[in-house]
Amino acid sequence: MDKHGLDAGRTWRQVYEISGGSWEQIGEAWVPDVFAYHISLACNHCDKPICAEICPSHAITKRFDGIVLIDVEKCLGCGYCSWACPYAALDYDKGSGHMTKCTFCVERIDKGRSPECVAACPMRVLDFGDQETLIVKYGSINSSYPLPEPDLTEPQFLVSPHSDSQRPNNEPADVTPSAPLDMKEQPLIGFTLLSQLAAGTFLALVILEALSIQTGQTTYTRWLSSKTLFGITLMMIASMLVSLFHLGTPQKAYRAFANLKTSWLSREIFFAAAFGGLLVLLSGMHWLNFGASVAQSVIAWAAALTGMLLVYCMSRVYMLRTVPVWKSPHIPLSFFITTLMLGELAAIVAITNWPESSTLSTAPEGIKYLIPIVSQWLVLSLFGLLVIDMLVTFVWWANFDPPDSGLHQSANTQERFRYISGLRMVLTFLGISIMGAFLYQYSVDPIPVIQLSTLAWLSFGLVLVAKIIGRNLFYKSYIRSGL
Numbered sequence: 147m148d149k150h151g152l153d154a155g156r157t158w159r160q161v162y163e164i165s166g167g168s169w170e171q172i173g174e175a176w177v178p179d180v181f182a183y184h185i186s187l188a189c190n191h192c193d194k195p196i197c198a199e200i201c202p203s204h205a206i207t208k209r210f211d212g213i214v215l216i217d218v219e220k221c222l223g224c225g226y227c228s229w230a231c232p233y234a235a236l237d238y239d240k241g242s243g244h245m246t247k248c249t250f251c252v253e254r255i256d257k258g259r260s261p262e263c264v265a266a267c268p269m270r271v272l273d274f275g276d277q278e279t280l281i282v283k284y285g286s287i288n289s290s291y292p293l294p295e296p297d298l299t300e301p302q303f304l305v306s307p308h309s310d311s312q313r314p315n316n317e318p319a320d321v322t323p324s325a326p327l328d329m330k331e332q333p334l335i336g337f338t339l340l341s342q343l344a345a346g347t348f349l350a351l352v353i354l355e356a357l358s359i360q361t362g363q364t365t366y367t368r369w370l371s372s373k374t375l376f377g378i379t380l381m382m383i384a385s386m387l388v389s390l391f392h393l394g395t396p397q398k399a400y401r402a403f404a405n406l407k408t409s410w411l412s413r414e415i416f417f418a419a420a421f422g423g424l425l426v427l428l429s430g431m432h433w434l435n436f437g438a439s440v441a442q443s444v445i446a447w448a449a450a451l452t453g454m455l456l457v458y459c460m461s462r463v464y465m466l467r468t469v470p471v472w473k474s475p476h477i478p479l480s481f482f483i484t485t486l487m488l489g490e491l492a493a494i495v496a497i498t499n500w501p502e503s504s505t506l507s508t509a510p511e512g513i514k515y516l517i518p519i520v521s522q523w524l525v526l527s528l529f530g531l532l533v534i535d536m537l538v539t540f541v542w543w544a545n546f547d548p549p550d551s552g553l554h555q556s557a558n559t560q561e562r563f564r565y566i567s568g569l570r571m572v573l574t575f576l577g578i579s580i581m582g583a584f585l586y587q588y589s590v591d592p593i594p595v596i597q598l599s600t601l602a603w604l605s606f607g608l609v610l611v612a613k614i615i616g617r618n619l620f621y622k623s624y625i626r627s628g629l
């Protein structure tokens with residue numbers, strides 16, 4: 147048992163060993179040119195603590211004297227701060243389901259004493275005090291290989307760097323320990339894909355409904371049928387329930403709105419709840435046949451806009467400045483492409499299976515005529531999305547540049563996932579091409595709606611599998627700066 151009562155294997159301060167070098171031939175002899183040094187590191191109580199900025203529940207705050215603390219009562223155990231901290235300073239307590247970290251032994255500081263680690267270090271490696279005094283004693287350097295660029299979070303610590311940390315070309319070195327981060331990404335894959343599917347399908351159907359009002363077609367067709375609306379609402383509710391599995395303490399999920407001011411995660415959850423709430427309201431109005439159609443339209447457009455804001459905030463959650471491979475416009479672009487692609491395909495599935503018409507029995511030919519025409523336009527835009535998707539993916543991979551000191555995860559992501567990434571593109575291409583076959587067939591000889599429906603299901607299934615693979619790859623591409 148240590149001072150803070152941490153279980154075996156958990157530490158708030160880690161001692162990293164950095165080692166490397168090789169053998170060098172000098173004349174007839176082979177001479178070792180190897181090195182090893184250590185860095186002792188805990189939370190640096192940064193001046194710009196990214197952990198506090200992004201925490202959705204405001205559980206992490208900076209005290210008047212600069213000490214950064216976690217209020218475990220407010221922590222949801224979402225793990226987001228541990229994705230972002232480039233010093234690997236956060237420690238997840240599986241038993242209680244919340245995050246912990248170095249408190250700078252704040253209770254000792256308040257009594258005018260030093261932190262326990264400073265007092266206990268037998269080699270007097272650690273020190274603490276006010277910055278001016280420490281700069282006079284040790285200089286002003288606050289980085290050393292493999293630590294991240296200090297301007298990312300402005301850590302409040304100084305280091306007397308080992309001479310081998312300044313080697314030319316920053317030779318590759320092994321760093322121990324460097325345990326991989328458990329991102330618990332499976333619930334997030336479910337949440338992001340289901341909510342993007344719901345937002346995209348809803349937007350496509352609301353636009354179709356508005357266009358049909360323009361052309362007077364609503365007299366016999368509601369593209370946003372009650373059945374489709376209930377399906378989208380259930381999908382959105384399911385996505386939010388799935389996301390709870392990501393949390394260490396799901397019962398505190400309501401606290402996720404607490405930091406709308408600086409946390410994109412808070413904003414994402416806010417818009418997810420707002421989108422879900424508007425869908426439930428609209429479903430209720432359809433169910434009870436309540437409210438004028440104008441009121442329903444206003445709510446539908448508000449919900450469609452909220453869905454798009456949800457997708458935007460979702461993409462911003464991942465654009466962390468300490469994760470350079472994600473700090474890219476590729477993220478919002480690919481999230482919106484997925485939303486629109488899955489949404490349009492699901493919309494074709496919906497209108498070929500569940501059209502709702504007050505006079506359907508008397509106007510079946512009208513429906514049969516209209517559905518393929520609407521689908522045709524959706525398929526044409528799907529081809530446009532396919533081209534943009536391929537371009538965005540190509541540009542992202544071409545510029546994939548993991549940080550030098552990103553030791554946390556394997557840096558050869560591209561190599562490891564080359565084939566599975568290719569499979570994702572092939573499946574997307576096949577899925578959209580199936581709908582292309584429909585376009586061709588329709589131009590030659592219109593096909594029955596039932597056949598169009600089968601093609602739509604097949605196409606949707608293939609693209610959905612491709613997107614599940616793509617979202618898995620996205621989380622695997624995580625490499626943050628620093629440790």
Ligand code: SF4
Nearest residue numbers: 189190192195197231
């Ligand atoms: S070291 Fe990490 S956990 Fe500590 S304040 Fe800085 S960003 Fe937050």
Ligand code: SF4
Nearest residue numbers: 201221222224225227
């Ligand atoms: S709520 Fe999430 S981001 Fe905030 S401290 Fe807890 S685990 Fe970290």
